[in-house]
Amino acid sequence: MSRGLNKVMIIGHLGRDPEMRYTPSGRPVTTFSVAVSRSWNSSDGERRSETEWFKIVAWGNLAEICKKYLTKGQQVYIEGRLQIRRWEDKENQQRTSVEVVANEMTMLGERRDKGQNSDNSFEEIPPELDEDEFPF
Secondary structure (H helix, E strand, O other): OOOOOOOEEEEEEEOOOOEEEEOOOOOEEEEEEEEEEEEEEOOOOOEEEEEEEEEEEEEHHHHHHHHHHOOOOOEEEEEEEEEEEEEEOOOOOEEEEEEEEEEEEEEOOOOOOOOOOOOOOOOOOOHHHOHHHOOO
16 A cells, blocks of 8 residues: 655745634644745736745644744745645535645744834735634
8 A cells, every 4th residue: 555645845924923722632723824926927928926825734832833933924934734624614604724734844034023013015814714714
C-alpha cells in the first residue's frame, strides 16, 4: 500500500493579527489569514495580478508562538497540510472550509515590534472567509 502526501508551503503576508482561543480541554489554537499574491503578463502584454487568501490554523506551542510574535502585514512562511472541514450552520446549511493546518512557521521580512502599526496594502480577510462562521 502506498503512502499519500498532503503538504503545503506558502509565503505571504498576514491579513490581520492572529486570534488565539482554547479548546474545552485547554489546548491553544490560533487562526489567522495569509495573502499570497502573484503577477504575470497576459498574452496581450497587460500586467495582471491576483491574491489568494489562506486560512491558517496552528495548535499547541506553535499556536502560542504565532499569537505572540505575528502581526498584520508581516511576511511569513507557513508549512503544513490542507484540511477540509464540513459542518452544518445554524440555518442548517452545509458549510465547507479549506484551511492550512500549520506545523512550521518562519517569520520573514522586517523585524518589528508587536505594538507597531503596520503600513501595508493587504486588506482584512474577505467576508466569505469570516472565521466567525467556524464551529470553534
